Amino acid sequence: MRVDVHRFPLSDPSDVSGLDAAIASGAIDPSTIAAVIGKTHGNGLVNDYTRGYLMLSLSLLIGARSGRSAESVRESVPFIFSGGVEGVLSPHYTVFTVVPDDAPVGGGQALAIGVGFTAAMRPSDVGRQAQIDAVASSVERLTAEAGITEVHFVQVKGPAFTLADILADQKAGRPSATDNPGKLMSFGRAACALGVAKALGEIPADKAVEAAVLKDFSLFSSVASISAGVEVVANEVVVIGMSSQWTGSLAVEHTTMSDALDVASIHAMVERLGFPPAPQIADAARVKAAFIKCEAQRDGMVRGKPHTMLNDGDINEQRHIRGAVGAIAASILNDTALFVSGGAEHQGPDGGGMIAVIADRAGR
Structure with missing residues:
Protein backbone atom coordinates (compact mmCIF):
# COMPACT_ATOMS: atom_id res chain seq x y z
CA MET A 1 0.00 0.00 0.00
CA ARG A 2 1.05 3.59 -0.62
CA VAL A 3 0.07 6.89 0.96
CA ASP A 4 -0.44 9.79 -1.43
CA VAL A 5 -0.75 13.37 -0.16
CA HIS A 6 -2.76 16.00 -2.05
CA ARG A 7 -3.00 19.63 -0.93
CA PHE A 8 -5.71 22.01 -2.15
CA PRO A 9 -6.24 25.76 -1.68
CA LEU A 10 -9.36 26.95 0.11
CA SER A 11 -10.93 30.20 -1.07
CA ASP A 12 -13.75 29.88 1.48
CA PRO A 13 -14.92 27.16 3.90
CA SER A 14 -17.23 25.65 1.27
CA ASP A 15 -14.63 25.54 -1.51
CA VAL A 16 -14.12 21.87 -2.36
CA SER A 17 -13.46 22.54 -6.04
CA GLY A 18 -9.87 21.30 -5.87
CA LEU A 19 -10.81 17.86 -4.62
CA ASP A 20 -13.82 17.76 -6.96
CA ALA A 21 -11.58 18.38 -9.97
CA ALA A 22 -9.06 15.77 -8.80
CA ILE A 23 -11.81 13.17 -8.47
CA ALA A 24 -13.31 14.11 -11.85
CA SER A 25 -9.92 13.76 -13.56
CA GLY A 26 -9.26 10.38 -11.97
CA ALA A 27 -6.31 11.66 -9.94
CA ILE A 28 -8.11 10.66 -6.73
CA ASP A 29 -10.47 7.75 -6.17
CA PRO A 30 -12.84 8.99 -3.44
CA SER A 31 -13.02 5.50 -1.94
CA THR A 32 -9.30 5.69 -1.09
CA ILE A 33 -9.51 8.86 1.02
CA ALA A 34 -8.26 8.04 4.52
CA ALA A 35 -8.14 11.44 6.23
CA VAL A 36 -8.34 15.17 5.60
CA ILE A 37 -6.45 17.80 7.64
CA GLY A 38 -6.69 21.52 6.99
CA LYS A 39 -6.74 25.15 8.06
CA THR A 40 -9.88 27.27 7.70
CA HIS A 41 -10.61 30.98 7.84
CA GLY A 42 -12.15 31.09 11.32
CA ASN A 43 -10.78 32.11 14.71
CA GLY A 44 -10.03 28.59 15.97
CA LEU A 45 -12.12 29.08 19.12
CA VAL A 46 -15.36 27.49 20.37
CA ASN A 47 -17.54 29.55 18.02
CA ASP A 48 -15.48 28.77 14.90
CA TYR A 49 -18.07 27.09 12.69
CA THR A 50 -15.91 27.29 9.55
CA ARG A 51 -14.45 23.93 10.56
CA GLY A 52 -17.82 22.22 10.53
CA TYR A 53 -18.78 23.97 7.30
CA LEU A 54 -15.76 22.55 5.47
CA MET A 55 -16.33 19.11 6.98
CA LEU A 56 -19.94 19.15 5.74
CA SER A 57 -18.93 20.37 2.28
CA LEU A 58 -16.25 17.70 1.87
CA SER A 59 -18.35 14.84 3.24
CA LEU A 60 -21.18 15.77 0.87
CA LEU A 61 -18.79 15.81 -2.08
CA ILE A 62 -17.03 12.55 -1.20
CA GLY A 63 -20.35 10.89 -0.50
CA ALA A 64 -21.85 11.98 -3.81
CA ARG A 65 -18.75 10.90 -5.74
CA SER A 66 -18.53 7.50 -4.04
CA GLY A 67 -22.23 6.66 -3.76
CA ARG A 68 -22.30 6.93 0.02
CA SER A 69 -24.15 9.09 2.47
CA ALA A 70 -22.31 12.08 3.89
CA GLU A 71 -22.92 10.64 7.35
CA SER A 72 -21.18 7.35 6.53
CA VAL A 73 -18.22 9.31 5.14
CA ARG A 74 -17.89 11.29 8.37
CA GLU A 75 -18.02 8.07 10.38
CA SER A 76 -15.03 6.58 8.54
CA VAL A 77 -12.86 9.55 7.48
CA PRO A 78 -11.32 11.87 10.10
CA PHE A 79 -11.89 15.48 9.04
CA ILE A 80 -9.51 17.48 11.21
CA PHE A 81 -9.70 21.22 10.71
CA SER A 82 -8.16 24.05 12.67
CA GLY A 83 -9.22 27.67 12.31
CA GLY A 84 -6.83 30.59 12.05
CA VAL A 85 -4.63 31.57 9.10
CA GLU A 86 -3.09 34.78 10.33
CA GLY A 87 -0.38 36.74 8.53
CA VAL A 88 1.10 35.01 5.49
CA LEU A 89 -0.60 31.64 6.14
CA SER A 90 -2.94 30.28 3.47
CA PRO A 91 -6.23 28.42 4.00
CA HIS A 92 -5.96 24.90 2.60
CA TYR A 93 -6.74 21.24 3.19
CA THR A 94 -4.61 18.14 2.74
CA VAL A 95 -6.15 14.86 1.57
CA PHE A 96 -4.44 11.57 2.45
CA THR A 97 -5.25 8.59 0.25
CA VAL A 98 -4.24 4.96 0.69
CA VAL A 99 -3.90 3.19 -2.66
CA PRO A 100 -2.66 -0.19 -3.91
CA ASP A 101 0.92 -0.23 -5.18
CA ASP A 102 2.62 -2.90 -7.28
CA ALA A 103 6.04 -1.92 -5.97
CA PRO A 104 7.49 -4.61 -3.69
CA VAL A 105 7.65 -3.87 0.01
CA GLY A 106 10.86 -4.17 1.95
CA GLY A 107 12.80 -1.77 -0.22
CA GLY A 108 13.17 0.66 2.65
CA GLN A 109 10.97 2.87 4.78
CA ALA A 110 8.01 4.74 3.28
CA LEU A 111 5.24 6.99 4.53
CA ALA A 112 2.51 5.12 6.43
CA ILE A 113 -0.77 6.16 8.03
CA GLY A 114 -3.30 4.84 10.51
CA VAL A 115 -6.66 6.49 11.23
CA GLY A 116 -9.41 5.87 13.75
CA PHE A 117 -11.90 7.20 16.26
CA THR A 118 -12.40 6.76 19.98
CA ALA A 119 -15.81 6.44 21.58
CA ALA A 120 -17.87 9.62 21.87
CA MET A 121 -16.99 11.94 24.75
CA ARG A 122 -19.17 13.92 27.14
CA PRO A 123 -18.08 17.34 28.42
CA SER A 124 -17.23 15.68 31.75
CA ASP A 125 -14.80 13.32 29.97
CA VAL A 126 -12.72 16.11 28.49
CA GLY A 127 -9.41 16.68 30.23
CA ARG A 128 -9.98 13.61 32.37
CA GLN A 129 -8.28 10.23 32.60
CA ALA A 130 -10.91 8.78 30.29
CA GLN A 131 -9.73 11.00 27.45
CA ILE A 132 -6.04 10.37 28.13
CA ASP A 133 -6.53 6.61 28.10
CA ALA A 134 -8.88 6.57 25.09
CA VAL A 135 -6.38 8.46 22.95
CA ALA A 136 -3.45 6.36 24.20
CA SER A 137 -5.27 3.14 23.35
CA SER A 138 -6.20 4.42 19.89
CA VAL A 139 -2.64 5.55 19.07
CA GLU A 140 -1.21 2.22 20.19
CA ARG A 141 -3.70 0.26 18.10
CA LEU A 142 -3.36 2.37 14.95
CA THR A 143 0.44 2.33 15.10
CA ALA A 144 0.48 -1.45 15.34
CA GLU A 145 -2.18 -2.00 12.67
CA ALA A 146 -0.35 0.26 10.20
CA GLY A 147 3.00 -1.39 10.90
CA ILE A 148 4.54 1.98 11.72
CA THR A 149 7.97 1.65 13.31
CA GLU A 150 8.83 5.38 13.41
CA VAL A 151 6.02 7.69 14.50
CA HIS A 152 6.70 11.26 13.42
CA PHE A 153 3.29 12.92 13.70
CA VAL A 154 0.03 12.25 15.52
CA GLN A 155 -2.90 14.56 14.79
CA VAL A 156 -5.88 14.35 17.11
CA LYS A 157 -9.11 16.29 16.90
CA GLY A 158 -11.03 16.18 20.15
CA PRO A 159 -14.49 17.47 20.95
CA ALA A 160 -15.30 20.93 22.30
CA PHE A 161 -18.57 21.87 23.90
CA THR A 162 -20.77 24.91 24.29
CA LEU A 163 -21.77 26.22 27.70
CA ALA A 164 -25.21 24.66 27.27
CA ASP A 165 -23.63 21.22 26.75
CA ILE A 166 -21.40 21.66 29.79
CA LEU A 167 -24.25 22.75 32.06
CA ALA A 168 -26.51 19.92 30.87
CA ASP A 169 -23.82 17.37 31.75
CA GLN A 170 -23.30 19.06 35.10
CA LYS A 171 -27.04 18.96 35.82
CA ALA A 172 -26.94 15.20 35.15
CA GLY A 173 -24.35 14.85 37.91
CA ARG A 174 -21.29 14.89 35.66
CA PRO A 175 -19.32 18.09 36.34
CA SER A 176 -16.65 19.12 33.83
CA ALA A 177 -13.06 20.07 34.54
CA THR A 178 -14.20 23.67 34.00
CA ASP A 179 -17.44 25.35 32.97
CA ASN A 180 -15.55 27.75 30.68
CA PRO A 181 -15.95 26.41 27.10
CA GLY A 182 -12.68 27.91 25.88
CA LYS A 183 -10.73 26.63 28.86
CA LEU A 184 -12.28 23.19 28.41
CA MET A 185 -10.72 23.10 24.92
CA SER A 186 -7.34 23.57 26.60
CA PHE A 187 -8.04 20.71 28.99
CA GLY A 188 -8.97 18.49 26.05
CA ARG A 189 -5.89 19.32 24.02
CA ALA A 190 -3.69 18.71 27.04
CA ALA A 191 -5.28 15.35 27.89
CA CYS A 192 -5.00 14.13 24.29
CA ALA A 193 -1.33 15.14 24.16
CA LEU A 194 -0.58 13.19 27.33
CA GLY A 195 -2.40 10.23 25.79
CA VAL A 196 -0.16 10.35 22.73
CA ALA A 197 2.94 10.65 24.91
CA LYS A 198 1.82 7.68 27.00
CA ALA A 199 1.12 5.50 23.95
CA LEU A 200 4.53 6.19 22.42
CA GLY A 201 6.50 5.84 25.64
CA GLU A 202 7.53 9.49 25.65
CA ILE A 203 6.46 9.72 29.28
CA PRO A 204 5.93 6.96 31.86
CA ALA A 205 2.39 5.62 32.04
CA ASP A 206 2.13 6.59 35.72
CA LYS A 207 2.82 10.22 34.75
CA ALA A 208 0.10 10.37 32.10
CA VAL A 209 -2.59 11.13 34.62
CA GLU A 210 -5.41 13.60 35.02
CA ALA A 211 -3.59 15.40 37.83
CA ALA A 212 -0.83 16.44 35.40
CA VAL A 213 -3.17 18.06 32.86
CA LEU A 214 -2.28 21.76 32.46
CA LYS A 215 -0.04 21.52 35.53
CA ASP A 216 3.15 19.59 34.86
CA PHE A 217 4.45 21.08 31.62
CA SER A 218 7.67 19.11 31.85
CA LEU A 219 5.53 16.29 30.41
CA PHE A 220 4.94 16.55 26.67
CA SER A 221 4.83 14.72 23.38
CA SER A 222 7.28 15.63 20.63
CA VAL A 223 4.95 14.42 17.85
CA ALA A 224 1.45 15.32 19.04
CA SER A 225 -0.67 17.99 17.38
CA ILE A 226 -4.03 18.39 19.08
CA SER A 227 -7.03 20.47 18.09
CA ALA A 228 -10.57 20.65 19.45
CA GLY A 229 -13.88 21.69 17.96
CA VAL A 230 -17.63 21.52 18.44
CA GLU A 231 -17.97 19.78 15.07
CA VAL A 232 -16.78 16.42 16.47
CA VAL A 233 -17.98 14.30 19.39
CA ALA A 234 -15.16 11.73 19.56
CA ASN A 235 -11.39 11.95 19.41
CA GLU A 236 -10.37 11.57 15.76
CA VAL A 237 -6.84 10.19 15.50
CA VAL A 238 -4.35 10.16 12.61
CA VAL A 239 -0.96 8.50 13.14
CA ILE A 240 1.71 9.20 10.50
CA GLY A 241 5.17 7.68 10.33
CA MET A 242 7.50 5.42 8.40
CA SER A 243 7.22 1.70 7.74
CA SER A 244 8.93 -0.93 5.62
CA GLN A 245 5.50 -2.45 4.97
CA TRP A 246 4.44 0.53 2.83
CA THR A 247 5.72 1.85 -0.50
CA GLY A 248 6.17 5.19 -2.23
CA SER A 249 8.59 8.09 -2.43
Whole structure:
Protein backbone atom coordinates (compact mmCIF):
# COMPACT_ATOMS: atom_id res chain seq x y z
CA MET A 1 0.00 0.00 0.00
CA ARG A 2 1.05 3.59 -0.62
CA VAL A 3 0.07 6.89 0.96
CA ASP A 4 -0.44 9.79 -1.43
CA VAL A 5 -0.75 13.37 -0.16
CA HIS A 6 -2.76 16.00 -2.05
CA ARG A 7 -3.00 19.63 -0.93
CA PHE A 8 -5.71 22.01 -2.15
CA PRO A 9 -6.24 25.76 -1.68
CA LEU A 10 -9.36 26.95 0.11
CA SER A 11 -10.93 30.20 -1.07
CA ASP A 12 -13.75 29.88 1.48
CA PRO A 13 -14.92 27.16 3.90
CA SER A 14 -17.23 25.65 1.27
CA ASP A 15 -14.63 25.54 -1.51
CA VAL A 16 -14.12 21.87 -2.36
CA SER A 17 -13.46 22.54 -6.04
CA GLY A 18 -9.87 21.30 -5.87
CA LEU A 19 -10.81 17.86 -4.62
CA ASP A 20 -13.82 17.76 -6.96
CA ALA A 21 -11.58 18.38 -9.97
CA ALA A 22 -9.06 15.77 -8.80
CA ILE A 23 -11.81 13.17 -8.47
CA ALA A 24 -13.31 14.11 -11.85
CA SER A 25 -9.92 13.76 -13.56
CA GLY A 26 -9.26 10.38 -11.97
CA ALA A 27 -6.31 11.66 -9.94
CA ILE A 28 -8.11 10.66 -6.73
CA ASP A 29 -10.47 7.75 -6.17
CA PRO A 30 -12.84 8.99 -3.44
CA SER A 31 -13.02 5.50 -1.94
CA THR A 32 -9.30 5.69 -1.09
CA ILE A 33 -9.51 8.86 1.02
CA ALA A 34 -8.26 8.04 4.52
CA ALA A 35 -8.14 11.44 6.23
CA VAL A 36 -8.34 15.17 5.60
CA ILE A 37 -6.45 17.80 7.64
CA GLY A 38 -6.69 21.52 6.99
CA LYS A 39 -6.74 25.15 8.06
CA THR A 40 -9.88 27.27 7.70
CA HIS A 41 -10.61 30.98 7.84
CA GLY A 42 -12.15 31.09 11.32
CA ASN A 43 -10.78 32.11 14.71
CA GLY A 44 -10.03 28.59 15.97
CA LEU A 45 -12.12 29.08 19.12
CA VAL A 46 -15.36 27.49 20.37
CA ASN A 47 -17.54 29.55 18.02
CA ASP A 48 -15.48 28.77 14.90
CA TYR A 49 -18.07 27.09 12.69
CA THR A 50 -15.91 27.29 9.55
CA ARG A 51 -14.45 23.93 10.56
CA GLY A 52 -17.82 22.22 10.53
CA TYR A 53 -18.78 23.97 7.30
CA LEU A 54 -15.76 22.55 5.47
CA MET A 55 -16.33 19.11 6.98
CA LEU A 56 -19.94 19.15 5.74
CA SER A 57 -18.93 20.37 2.28
CA LEU A 58 -16.25 17.70 1.87
CA SER A 59 -18.35 14.84 3.24
CA LEU A 60 -21.18 15.77 0.87
CA LEU A 61 -18.79 15.81 -2.08
CA ILE A 62 -17.03 12.55 -1.20
CA GLY A 63 -20.35 10.89 -0.50
CA ALA A 64 -21.85 11.98 -3.81
CA ARG A 65 -18.75 10.90 -5.74
CA SER A 66 -18.53 7.50 -4.04
CA GLY A 67 -22.23 6.66 -3.76
CA ARG A 68 -22.30 6.93 0.02
CA SER A 69 -24.15 9.09 2.47
CA ALA A 70 -22.31 12.08 3.89
CA GLU A 71 -22.92 10.64 7.35
CA SER A 72 -21.18 7.35 6.53
CA VAL A 73 -18.22 9.31 5.14
CA ARG A 74 -17.89 11.29 8.37
CA GLU A 75 -18.02 8.07 10.38
CA SER A 76 -15.03 6.58 8.54
CA VAL A 77 -12.86 9.55 7.48
CA PRO A 78 -11.32 11.87 10.10
CA PHE A 79 -11.89 15.48 9.04
CA ILE A 80 -9.51 17.48 11.21
CA PHE A 81 -9.70 21.22 10.71
CA SER A 82 -8.16 24.05 12.67
CA GLY A 83 -9.22 27.67 12.31
CA GLY A 84 -6.83 30.59 12.05
CA VAL A 85 -4.63 31.57 9.10
CA GLU A 86 -3.09 34.78 10.33
CA GLY A 87 -0.38 36.74 8.53
CA VAL A 88 1.10 35.01 5.49
CA LEU A 89 -0.60 31.64 6.14
CA SER A 90 -2.94 30.28 3.47
CA PRO A 91 -6.23 28.42 4.00
CA HIS A 92 -5.96 24.90 2.60
CA TYR A 93 -6.74 21.24 3.19
CA THR A 94 -4.61 18.14 2.74
CA VAL A 95 -6.15 14.86 1.57
CA PHE A 96 -4.44 11.57 2.45
CA THR A 97 -5.25 8.59 0.25
CA VAL A 98 -4.24 4.96 0.69
CA VAL A 99 -3.90 3.19 -2.66
CA PRO A 100 -2.66 -0.19 -3.91
CA ASP A 101 0.92 -0.23 -5.18
CA ASP A 102 2.62 -2.90 -7.28
CA ALA A 103 6.04 -1.92 -5.97
CA PRO A 104 7.49 -4.61 -3.69
CA VAL A 105 7.65 -3.87 0.01
CA GLY A 106 10.86 -4.17 1.95
CA GLY A 107 12.80 -1.77 -0.22
CA GLY A 108 13.17 0.66 2.65
CA GLN A 109 10.97 2.87 4.78
CA ALA A 110 8.01 4.74 3.28
CA LEU A 111 5.24 6.99 4.53
CA ALA A 112 2.51 5.12 6.43
CA ILE A 113 -0.77 6.16 8.03
CA GLY A 114 -3.30 4.84 10.51
CA VAL A 115 -6.66 6.49 11.23
CA GLY A 116 -9.41 5.87 13.75
CA PHE A 117 -11.90 7.20 16.26
CA THR A 118 -12.40 6.76 19.98
CA ALA A 119 -15.81 6.44 21.58
CA ALA A 120 -17.87 9.62 21.87
CA MET A 121 -16.99 11.94 24.75
CA ARG A 122 -19.17 13.92 27.14
CA PRO A 123 -18.08 17.34 28.42
CA SER A 124 -17.23 15.68 31.75
CA ASP A 125 -14.80 13.32 29.97
CA VAL A 126 -12.72 16.11 28.49
CA GLY A 127 -9.41 16.68 30.23
CA ARG A 128 -9.98 13.61 32.37
CA GLN A 129 -8.28 10.23 32.60
CA ALA A 130 -10.91 8.78 30.29
CA GLN A 131 -9.73 11.00 27.45
CA ILE A 132 -6.04 10.37 28.13
CA ASP A 133 -6.53 6.61 28.10
CA ALA A 134 -8.88 6.57 25.09
CA VAL A 135 -6.38 8.46 22.95
CA ALA A 136 -3.45 6.36 24.20
CA SER A 137 -5.27 3.14 23.35
CA SER A 138 -6.20 4.42 19.89
CA VAL A 139 -2.64 5.55 19.07
CA GLU A 140 -1.21 2.22 20.19
CA ARG A 141 -3.70 0.26 18.10
CA LEU A 142 -3.36 2.37 14.95
CA THR A 143 0.44 2.33 15.10
CA ALA A 144 0.48 -1.45 15.34
CA GLU A 145 -2.18 -2.00 12.67
CA ALA A 146 -0.35 0.26 10.20
CA GLY A 147 3.00 -1.39 10.90
CA ILE A 148 4.54 1.98 11.72
CA THR A 149 7.97 1.65 13.31
CA GLU A 150 8.83 5.38 13.41
CA VAL A 151 6.02 7.69 14.50
CA HIS A 152 6.70 11.26 13.42
CA PHE A 153 3.29 12.92 13.70
CA VAL A 154 0.03 12.25 15.52
CA GLN A 155 -2.90 14.56 14.79
CA VAL A 156 -5.88 14.35 17.11
CA LYS A 157 -9.11 16.29 16.90
CA GLY A 158 -11.03 16.18 20.15
CA PRO A 159 -14.49 17.47 20.95
CA ALA A 160 -15.30 20.93 22.30
CA PHE A 161 -18.57 21.87 23.90
CA THR A 162 -20.77 24.91 24.29
CA LEU A 163 -21.77 26.22 27.70
CA ALA A 164 -25.21 24.66 27.27
CA ASP A 165 -23.63 21.22 26.75
CA ILE A 166 -21.40 21.66 29.79
CA LEU A 167 -24.25 22.75 32.06
CA ALA A 168 -26.51 19.92 30.87
CA ASP A 169 -23.82 17.37 31.75
CA GLN A 170 -23.30 19.06 35.10
CA LYS A 171 -27.04 18.96 35.82
CA ALA A 172 -26.94 15.20 35.15
CA GLY A 173 -24.35 14.85 37.91
CA ARG A 174 -21.29 14.89 35.66
CA PRO A 175 -19.32 18.09 36.34
CA SER A 176 -16.65 19.12 33.83
CA ALA A 177 -13.06 20.07 34.54
CA THR A 178 -14.20 23.67 34.00
CA ASP A 179 -17.44 25.35 32.97
CA ASN A 180 -15.55 27.75 30.68
CA PRO A 181 -15.95 26.41 27.10
CA GLY A 182 -12.68 27.91 25.88
CA LYS A 183 -10.73 26.63 28.86
CA LEU A 184 -12.28 23.19 28.41
CA MET A 185 -10.72 23.10 24.92
CA SER A 186 -7.34 23.57 26.60
CA PHE A 187 -8.04 20.71 28.99
CA GLY A 188 -8.97 18.49 26.05
CA ARG A 189 -5.89 19.32 24.02
CA ALA A 190 -3.69 18.71 27.04
CA ALA A 191 -5.28 15.35 27.89
CA CYS A 192 -5.00 14.13 24.29
CA ALA A 193 -1.33 15.14 24.16
CA LEU A 194 -0.58 13.19 27.33
CA GLY A 195 -2.40 10.23 25.79
CA VAL A 196 -0.16 10.35 22.73
CA ALA A 197 2.94 10.65 24.91
CA LYS A 198 1.82 7.68 27.00
CA ALA A 199 1.12 5.50 23.95
CA LEU A 200 4.53 6.19 22.42
CA GLY A 201 6.50 5.84 25.64
CA GLU A 202 7.53 9.49 25.65
CA ILE A 203 6.46 9.72 29.28
CA PRO A 204 5.93 6.96 31.86
CA ALA A 205 2.39 5.62 32.04
CA ASP A 206 2.13 6.59 35.72
CA LYS A 207 2.82 10.22 34.75
CA ALA A 208 0.10 10.37 32.10
CA VAL A 209 -2.59 11.13 34.62
CA GLU A 210 -5.41 13.60 35.02
CA ALA A 211 -3.59 15.40 37.83
CA ALA A 212 -0.83 16.44 35.40
CA VAL A 213 -3.17 18.06 32.86
CA LEU A 214 -2.28 21.76 32.46
CA LYS A 215 -0.04 21.52 35.53
CA ASP A 216 3.15 19.59 34.86
CA PHE A 217 4.45 21.08 31.62
CA SER A 218 7.67 19.11 31.85
CA LEU A 219 5.53 16.29 30.41
CA PHE A 220 4.94 16.55 26.67
CA SER A 221 4.83 14.72 23.38
CA SER A 222 7.28 15.63 20.63
CA VAL A 223 4.95 14.42 17.85
CA ALA A 224 1.45 15.32 19.04
CA SER A 225 -0.67 17.99 17.38
CA ILE A 226 -4.03 18.39 19.08
CA SER A 227 -7.03 20.47 18.09
CA ALA A 228 -10.57 20.65 19.45
CA GLY A 229 -13.88 21.69 17.96
CA VAL A 230 -17.63 21.52 18.44
CA GLU A 231 -17.97 19.78 15.07
CA VAL A 232 -16.78 16.42 16.47
CA VAL A 233 -17.98 14.30 19.39
CA ALA A 234 -15.16 11.73 19.56
CA ASN A 235 -11.39 11.95 19.41
CA GLU A 236 -10.37 11.57 15.76
CA VAL A 237 -6.84 10.19 15.50
CA VAL A 238 -4.35 10.16 12.61
CA VAL A 239 -0.96 8.50 13.14
CA ILE A 240 1.71 9.20 10.50
CA GLY A 241 5.17 7.68 10.33
CA MET A 242 7.50 5.42 8.40
CA SER A 243 7.22 1.70 7.74
CA SER A 244 8.93 -0.93 5.62
CA GLN A 245 5.50 -2.45 4.97
CA TRP A 246 4.44 0.53 2.83
CA THR A 247 5.72 1.85 -0.50
CA GLY A 248 6.17 5.19 -2.23
CA SER A 249 8.59 8.09 -2.43
CA LEU A 250 7.17 10.15 0.43
CA ALA A 251 8.87 10.54 3.80
CA VAL A 252 8.08 12.39 7.02
CA GLU A 253 10.36 13.95 9.61
CA HIS A 254 9.66 15.95 12.76
CA THR A 255 11.48 18.01 15.33
CA THR A 256 10.78 19.77 18.59
CA MET A 257 11.12 23.55 18.62
CA SER A 258 12.58 24.76 21.90
CA ASP A 259 10.93 28.16 21.49
CA ALA A 260 9.24 30.32 18.85
CA LEU A 261 12.58 31.37 17.33
CA ASP A 262 14.14 27.91 17.04
CA VAL A 263 14.95 27.98 13.33
CA ALA A 264 17.99 25.75 13.81
CA SER A 265 15.80 22.76 14.61
CA ILE A 266 13.66 23.37 11.50
CA HIS A 267 16.73 23.59 9.27
CA ALA A 268 18.15 20.37 10.72
CA MET A 269 14.84 18.58 10.13
CA VAL A 270 14.51 19.57 6.47
CA GLU A 271 18.11 18.56 5.87
CA ARG A 272 17.20 15.09 7.16
CA LEU A 273 14.59 15.03 4.39
CA GLY A 274 17.35 15.57 1.86
CA PHE A 275 17.08 19.30 1.28
CA PRO A 276 20.46 21.02 0.93
CA PRO A 277 21.50 23.46 3.67
CA ALA A 278 20.09 26.89 2.80
CA PRO A 279 18.22 29.75 4.47
CA GLN A 280 15.16 28.80 2.41
CA ILE A 281 14.12 25.62 0.58
CA ALA A 282 14.58 26.11 -3.16
CA ASP A 283 12.58 23.10 -4.39
CA ALA A 284 9.39 23.89 -2.49
CA ALA A 285 7.35 21.58 -4.73
CA ARG A 286 8.84 18.63 -2.84
CA VAL A 287 7.06 19.75 0.33
CA LYS A 288 3.71 17.98 0.37
CA ALA A 289 2.47 19.11 3.79
CA ALA A 290 3.72 20.68 7.01
CA PHE A 291 2.18 20.66 10.48
CA ILE A 292 3.22 22.95 13.33
CA LYS A 293 2.11 23.45 16.93
CA CYS A 294 3.10 26.55 18.85
CA GLU A 295 2.18 28.50 21.96
CA ALA A 296 3.14 31.72 23.72
CA GLN A 297 5.66 31.07 26.48
CA ARG A 298 3.85 31.03 29.81
CA ASP A 299 6.33 33.22 31.70
CA GLY A 300 5.71 36.08 29.27
CA MET A 301 9.24 35.99 27.88
CA VAL A 302 10.98 35.01 24.63
CA ARG A 303 14.71 34.47 25.07
CA GLY A 304 14.83 36.77 28.04
CA LYS A 305 12.74 39.56 26.52
CA PRO A 306 9.06 40.17 27.31
CA HIS A 307 6.20 39.49 24.92
CA THR A 308 2.65 40.86 25.18
CA MET A 309 0.68 37.93 23.78
CA LEU A 310 -0.77 36.80 27.11
CA ASN A 311 -1.80 40.33 28.13
CA ASP A 312 -3.54 41.42 24.92
CA GLY A 313 -7.25 41.76 25.61
CA ASP A 314 -8.09 42.47 21.97
CA ILE A 315 -6.43 39.55 20.18
CA ASN A 316 -6.34 35.96 21.42
CA GLU A 317 -2.76 34.84 22.12
CA GLN A 318 -3.16 31.88 19.77
CA ARG A 319 -3.69 34.27 16.87
CA HIS A 320 -0.50 36.15 17.76
CA ILE A 321 1.66 33.04 17.95
CA ARG A 322 0.20 31.44 14.81
CA GLY A 323 1.03 34.53 12.81
CA ALA A 324 4.55 34.79 14.22
CA VAL A 325 5.62 31.16 14.01
CA GLY A 326 3.76 30.71 10.74
CA ALA A 327 5.85 33.45 9.14
CA ILE A 328 9.09 31.97 10.48
CA ALA A 329 8.28 28.46 9.21
CA ALA A 330 6.94 29.71 5.87
CA SER A 331 10.14 31.66 5.24
CA ILE A 332 12.21 28.49 5.67
CA LEU A 333 9.87 26.07 3.87
CA ASN A 334 9.13 28.56 1.06
CA ASP A 335 5.45 27.67 1.46
CA THR A 336 2.46 29.41 3.07
CA ALA A 337 -0.05 26.53 2.98
CA LEU A 338 1.06 25.30 6.39
CA PHE A 339 -1.02 23.79 9.18
CA VAL A 340 0.00 26.10 12.03
CA SER A 341 -2.01 25.63 15.20
CA GLY A 342 -1.85 27.30 18.59
CA GLY A 343 -2.85 25.73 21.87
CA ALA A 344 0.22 23.53 22.27
CA GLU A 345 -0.41 22.36 25.82
CA HIS A 346 1.95 19.39 26.47
CA GLN A 347 2.84 19.41 22.75
CA GLY A 348 6.51 20.26 22.85
CA PRO A 349 8.18 22.31 25.59
CA ASP A 350 6.64 25.44 27.08
CA GLY A 351 6.91 28.26 24.55
CA GLY A 352 8.01 25.87 21.82
CA GLY A 353 6.15 23.16 19.94
CA MET A 354 6.55 20.58 17.23
CA ILE A 355 6.86 20.61 13.46
CA ALA A 356 6.45 17.71 11.04
CA VAL A 357 7.05 17.87 7.30
CA ILE A 358 6.07 15.38 4.59
CA ALA A 359 8.24 15.60 1.50
CA ASP A 360 8.89 13.74 -1.73
CA ARG A 361 12.30 12.05 -1.82
CA ALA A 362 12.11 11.45 -5.57
CA GLY A 363 13.74 14.76 -6.36
CA ARG A 364 16.78 14.13 -4.16
